[in-house]
Amino acid sequence: MNDVAAAAGLSRTTVSKFFNGSATLKPDTREKIERACRALNYVPDLHAVSLVTGRSNLVGVVLPFIAEPFFGKVLQLMEREAAALGLQIVIQASNNDTRREAAALMALRAMKVHGIILTPIESNDNRALLASLQKEMRIVFLDSFMDENCHFVMNDNHQSIGLMVNYLLSRNVRPAYLGTPRIANPSRPERMAGYIAAMKAAGETPEVIPVAVDTPTWQFEAFAYEQLLNWCGQGGLRESGAGAIMCTTDRMAFGAAKALRKFGRHPGKDMLLAGHDNLDICEYMDPQLTTVHQDIERISQAAMHFIQLDPAELGGRLYQQRFAGRLVIRESA
Amino acid sequence: MNDVAAAAGLSRTTVSKFFNGSATLKPDTREKIERACRALNYVPDLHAVSLVTGRSNLVGVVLPFIAEPFFGKVLQLMEREAAALGLQIVIQASNNDTRREAAALMALRAMKVHGIILTPIESNDNRALLASLQKEMRIVFLDSFMDENCHFVMNDNHQSIGLMVNYLLSRNVRPAYLGTPRIANPSRPERMAGYIAAMKAAGETPEVIPVAVDTPTWQFEAFAYEQLLNWCGQGGLRESGAGAIMCTTDRMAFGAAKALRKFGRHPGKDMLLAGHDNLDICEYMDPQLTTVHQDIERISQAAMHFIQLDPAELGGRLYQQRFAGRLVIRESA
DNA sequence: CTGAAAGCGCTTACAG
DNA sequence: CTGAAAGCGCTTACAG
Numbered sequence: 001m002n003d004v005a006a007a008a009g010l011s012r013t014t015v016s017k018f019f020n021g022s023a024t025l026k027p028d029t030r031e032k033i034e035r036a037c038r039a040l041n042y043v044p045d046l047h048a049v050s051l052v053t054g055r056s057n058l059v060g061v062v063l064p065f066i067a068e069p070f071f072g073k074v075l076q077l078m079e080r081e082a083a084a085l086g087l088q089i090v091i092q093a094s095n096n097d098t099r100r101e102a103a104a105l106m107a108l109r110a111m112k113v114h115g116i117i118l119t120p121i122e123s124n125d126n127r128a129l130l131a132s133l134q135k136e137m138r139i140v141f142l143d144s145f146m147d148e149n150c151h152f153v154m155n156d157n158h159q160s161i162g163l164m165v166n167y168l169l170s171r172n173v174r175p176a177y178l179g180t181p182r183i184a185n186p187s188r189p190e191r192m193a194g195y196i197a198a199m200k201a202a203g204e205t206p207e208v209i210p211v212a213v214d215t216p217t218w219q220f221e222a223f224a225y226e227q228l229l230n231w232c233g234q235g236g237l238r239e240s241g242a243g244a245i246m247c248t249t250d251r252m253a254f255g256a257a258k259a260l261r262k263f264g265r266h267p268g269k270d271m272l273l274a275g276h277d278n279l280d281i282c283e284y285m286d287p288q289l290t291t292v293h294q295d296i297e298r299i300s301q302a303a304m305h306f307i308q309l310d311p312a313e314l315g316g317r318l319y320q321q322r323f324a325g326r327l328v329i330r331e332s333a
Numbered sequence: 334m335n336d337v338a339a340a341a342g343l344s345r346t347t348v349s350k351f352f353n354g355s356a357t358l359k360p361d362t363r364e365k366i367e368r369a370c371r372a373l374n375y376v377p378d379l380h381a382v383s384l385v386t387g388r389s390n391l392v393g394v395v396l397p398f399i400a401e402p403f404f405g406k407v408l409q410l411m412e413r414e415a416a417a418l419g420l421q422i423v424i425q426a427s428n429n430d431t432r433r434e435a436a437a438l439m440a441l442r443a444m445k446v447h448g449i450i451l452t453p454i455e456s457n458d459n460r461a462l463l464a465s466l467q468k469e470m471r472i473v474f475l476d477s478f479m480d481e482n483c484h485f486v487m488n489d490n491h492q493s494i495g496l497m498v499n500y501l502l503s504r505n506v507r508p509a510y511l512g513t514p515r516i517a518n519p520s521r522p523e524r525m526a527g528y529i530a531a532m533k534a535a536g537e538t539p540e541v542i543p544v545a546v547d548t549p550t551w552q553f554e555a556f557a558y559e560q561l562l563n564w565c566g567q568g569g570l571r572e573s574g575a576g577a578i579m580c581t582t583d584r585m586a587f588g589a590a591k592a593l594r595k596f597g598r599h600p601g602k603d604m605l606l607a608g609h610d611n612l613d614i615c616e617y618m619d620p621q622l623t624t625v626h627q628d629i630e631r632i633s634q635a636a637m638h639f640i641q642l643d644p645a646e647l648g649g650r651l652y653q654q655r656f657a658g659r660l661v662i663r664e665s666a
Numbered sequence: 667c668t669g670a671a672a673g674c675g676c677t678t679a680c681a682g
Numbered sequence: 683c684t685g686a687a688a689g690c691g692c693t694t695a696c697a698g
Contacts, residue, residue: 012691047389090421
């Protein structure tokens with residue numbers, strides 16, 4: 001910066017003002033600085049800036065897994081938002097390990113990140129840590145949270161599940177429900193409750209497919225495949241009278257389809273099948289998967305919007321947003 | 334840090350040594366410091382550390398897209414490596430836009446990142462920028478590069494494609510080849526050359542499916558679907574005599590399967606179908622996709638290994654690694 | 667609109 | 683093994 005100031009024949013203060021967007025600089029001065037920067041290939045040292053200002057242009061994102069298609073898409077959308085705001089994303093995966101999650105959070109704190117976007121693991125291990133962190137920095141929960149007393153952005157599960165139940169009923173089939181493994185809070189109970197409520201509202205008896213092993217796995221396809229195989233093996237298909245299997249995620253529907261085929265069924269023909277999320281790959285499954293689109297565009301936008309929000313604007317209120325899903329009808333139902 | 338030093342009754346120098354892993358501290362001293370840190374909930378300010386040391390624990394990763402399943406998986410694996418090395422990943426997506434790519438690179442430079450892992454866009458726009466950046470910082474190319482004069486880690490395309498050609502020939506079918514859209518350099522020409530070479534070596538005539546519009550798209554499924562639809566529509570299926578469609582990526586195989594079905598073919602039965610990469614979803618396609626597994630575990634590891642390598646260890650040599658693929662036989666071929 | 671000065675929280679020789 | 687001092691590259695009142 002000294003060099004730039006010297007080359008431009010100005011003081012460091014003036015150069016600093018230039019980078020902080022001061023409107024009081026003469027066009028002439030600006031140009032001199034721009035020229036000097038270009039000549040010296042100068043870019044301000046962000047660590048020095050962060051040290052003195054006490055904040056950085058970094059935003060931390062902590063997700064259970066990065067390669068999970070839903071999270072991958074959300075991350076990509078958030079990156080676009082971040083870039084537009086001049087923010088950089090530091091990405092960490094907790095890998096469903098509470099210690100990794102805690103370490104990631106602490107590292108982000110040491111970096112004085114602008115804020116944190118977090119999809120927490122379903123566990124109480126980091127409850128205290130999170131509670132104290134929430135006091136000193138901006139933290140918004142995405143898709144999942146510990147308790148209602150936080151900022152969050154997520155899908156409107158009640159609405160989106162209701163949409164699918166009613167659509168399936170309108171096709172004159174009774175959907176049996178296959179729920180998520182024990183990982184996503186509060187989406188798991190919310191979606192289940194949404195299914196039950198919508199069925200009852202329509203005067204139908206809900207049928208939740210029993211889950212043999214309720215381990216907190218992220219292998220949705222394998223989980224659904226095994227649970228449904230089990231159910232079919234025990235005569236569930238015969239006894240149930242359900243005309244559709246309604247899954248809480250697309251990935252589960254992919255596993256369910258495989259299990260149905262194994263039992264000689266043709267998903268979309270003699271047994272309707274529905275997912276939830278609208279992953280890109282749905283269009284290329286056979287049959288193409290009918291699902292509900294989560295509004296990940298707005299979810300991602302809202303999360304990043306919160307990060308750059310001046311806390312004063314919230315006026316002490318909690319930032320809590322739920323976005324409505326949209327039915328996407330394809331071949332499977 | 335002053336507070337910690339005071340609380341522990343020591344000087345800042347000593348506390349600093351503690352964090353920099355000096356072995357010359359008395360156990361007694363260490364414990365005092367640890368206690369003080371815990372009491373004060375202290376973590377060193379990384380920006381101050383970076384400012385004075387001139388380097389950070391940040392590593393920049395620039396990919397064309399984050400939600401691309403292959404990149405998502407690689408990113409996840411790299412994050413795990415980074416965490417183990419005490420590094421943090423700053424992720425940026427170029428979105429196939431050279432200006433975004435240039436901006437990402439400059440931002441990473443301003444952050445004094447430890448190094449950059451880059452999958453460049455196929456374009457010459459940032460050639461000069463990259464050349465100058467390569468001189469001042471560690472940059473390793475992943476899966477793709479501009480010219481051979483760089484550090485890179487990637488799949489051994491010649492080997493992996495040859496593997497599939499020979500497998501298909503061993504099943505007594507002649508594979509026609511559907512190549513990647515114009516985006517991946519040098520993988521696209523390498524794989525094509527690998528196919529042609531393997532066919533010729535086996536005494537067979539190569540058959541490359543002509544591509545109508547060679548736009549640089551990342552919509553692999555849609556691209557393959559359209560190209561194959563075109564080809565089938567023009568009687569390619571009838572005239573070719575090929576017994577298998579060999580695709581350069583799994584995602585293309587998904588699109589190809591859809592096109593084949595549209596023309597009344599049954600992938601895996603009356604027309605074999607093969608992919609490349611071994612995405613997780615392959616197992617849940619119908620038919621399950623036969624493919625070749627890219628060794629993304631080692632590719633990711635090697636990339637991160639390079640980042641934390643002391644340049645002196647290279648002794649001026651280029652770090653260039655190609656990893657062999659592995660055949661994964663399922664139902665489609 | 668511009669300049670001189672203090673300070674952000676650390677590390678690193680250097681001296682003891 | 684520990685302490686006093688300088689300095690990393692910026693920003694921010696403050697004075698002109």
